[in-house]
Amino acid sequence: MHKVVILGARFGGSATAYWLHNLFGRRHPDITVVDQWTMMTYRPALVTVAAAHPSLADNWHIAMQRRCELAGQRFVRDSIFRIDPQKQQVHLASHRPLPYDTLFVATGSDPGWQTIPGLGADSGGVCEDYLARQTGDQVHKPFRSIAFAIGPLAQAPQDHPRVSGSLDAPAFEVSFLLDAWLRKQGRRSGVTMTVVTPAPIPGEAFGPKSSAFLLRELGRRHIALITNARYTRVESGAIHFADRKPLHAEKMMWVPPYHGSKLLRLSGLDDGYGWFPADQYGVHREWPNIYGVGDISSSALPKLGHIAMMQARTAVHHFYALQRHGTPAPFRPYVLHVLWLGHGKGMLTISNWLYGGGRELMHVGVSSALAKAAFDYGYKVFSGWMPVMP
């Protein structure tokens, strides 16, 4: 039987497992999912955790092992150490090497904490449950200033389109949600809030309408913005830049720099910069039986869950077409995102502006927030395998 191995069980890996199950039905190949966690953390919901609700952190765990096993897929809990594309094996930390015929790599990008001197997970974060919980707990204590900093994205020089920040949406979301919460607490006037981004504009991947709205909203709420940030070092209470004065902030919350994948580097599968070099179907440029899905792929821009889900769909449909002699459809990306604004509102953006298209739909209101809440709860209830998948 054809052996399919999926590395990673978060957005991209889970969607890959779904599409394999959906397309092949009961006659699916021998599928093995590998991840270090049996429970997936639904990361888009962590912004509410970081915005002063630490107890919510453990509400957003999804039993992915159970989901896969219910569908007849095998789940291996282990750390993925190396891929040997020649022998078609995946080396794990505490299991025998796992053979594959087709491999889907969806392990994401490693956080590049060490790429900025002085920066570490202990600086504050939002992208993992424990970091969001810690940030959410810290803001309950009195403080006078907080910085929401976005790390740079270390793209390969030839990559297109260009994006400066690793992922800016969570930083804006936490700043807005925290602003709303602090106002409710009557503490907002005593707190200086600053968003710091390496991008020239806020919401660089969304489009001009969304960027303009974000700029206005930041101003309206007295949240300062530093753009084009070039970090040199971080220390307790201060962020230092190459070309401007340091920013002093009692508390910080970082979206870490993204600098590719150690797994790919170690396996010799990266593009020289730590990213998966994928064609328009997600296939590796040298190894046709290896697909890259989600944040790990050089073409996954911005690094959003929606993009990872679309890439999983494209990659599995390509694999399915090869098996059934069909014609696959290439990856046609567009951004679909709802950004929490607090006060029960959200900013919905549907845009292909980043990829050279000219379309951008932007809507601000309660309905956008409701749509996001519905998606979040739907994802949790269906363990990521929703009746309608993007």
Place this chain on the structure above:
Amino acid sequence: MGATAGIMAASMLAALAVSILITVLGARFLARRAEHLLGSSPRTSLMELFYTLQAWSWREIVLTLRRAESGKPAEHPMGSPVASPPLLDQVAFDPATFHPNASPHTRDIRLDTEIGPRSARPLRLSLPVLIAPMGYGIALSADTKVVLAQVSSVAGSAASSGEGPYLPEERAYAQRWILQWSKGPWNHSRAVIRLADMVEIHLGQGAEAEIAVHKNRRLPRRLKRMAGKQSIVIRAGIPRSFPHLLPYLRRVNPQIPIGVKIPASQHVEADLAVLAALSVDFITLDGSEAGSAGSPAVISDHFGIPTAVAVKRARDWMNRHQVRHISLIASGGAKGAADIAKLLALGADAVDVGSAVLFALSHGQLAKFVPSFPQGPSALVFADSKAHPHPQLDIGQAVLHASRWFEATAQELRVILQALGLDTVRDLSRSALIARSSQAASLLELPTAEHPATGRLTQQVASLAQEYQRLLPSLELQFSLLQSRRHA
């Protein structure tokens, strides 16, 4: 109506009078019995308990009963009492005044440190505290290990595998992960070594010396599945392959610090000489106060030397032999910032903390045991089989409380450094310490609160030598003058 009320009042008064009478007579009866008991032969009365507790501690009684129950060596968790009061409590800090100058800084006191400075990728810590190695399955539950890994990341510390098998989620959560190379049947693959940020070869520990450990009860199913058998054996002694182990680990992961953990012994200097010759990056000394989830009490309570003494002697030896590239980790008995600072001042570069972190992470969850579960609170964090149901650890709450403990400890370390007039934790030295007892003074060679002139002998000899050195030039001058006059 009035008659009924009168009858009720009279009955109540009568009942009160009867109860007072019973109380008085009862108290008198009890007093007589107690008096009789005190005068009776202790061999035949409860009074033997009085004499027993004069000679025996509750600890020894419980261990004796445990031996009688099981027919096996008795065990207990949570460390051993070595001195009373503990040796570190017999040491105080010397506050900065005019000499040395008290630093005016209240901010920017640095706590960061690094282990294995010679290695290409030293282990950098935000504060000189490591979470003590406690293995999955043989000591802690998987949930507790996950908590410790998360806490290590938010606190800027490091998590250690301990002697247990590899837990992928622990590695995933810990930003800095120490592989403890145990003599157990796991964690020896090249992949696991490559995933580590530091490797500590476990040759022995304070609570177990270097004996073999057999475990077949209360093992979680996942551990048995990982080990592929129903019982676990961690071998005794120093492995035959030990001389080749260090070069092998360096070949597999050449960038990280590699060191050794040994129990603190009376011959610690000889051990250090061997390890220094092997060019290790760090040495962990596990003192006799150190605990484990369950070690034979005859070992944990009766072997080894205190952590503070071991650290002091080790640092002296390293200074004498100009060994500056090996980091020293103190393990065993540190309960909080004061103990950590004292061990750092005695010569440690970092301190392992185990029980204190377990207490901190259990905070707010112990009430779950009352009244339904008969186990002790440690059941919340220790590994167990499903046959012994107990309350589940709330991971989120545990991480928050343990992180706050780290935060408080960091603040307390800064307060101590501020009071000592120091800017960085690396400046802590023995000159900051005072002995509060003659035992601490002699074991740690610290000055006591007495006048310095009546301090330890070596100090007196040193000051005498200094005086002679000062005197020597003038004596030489006088001698030369006398010589010149004689010649003249």
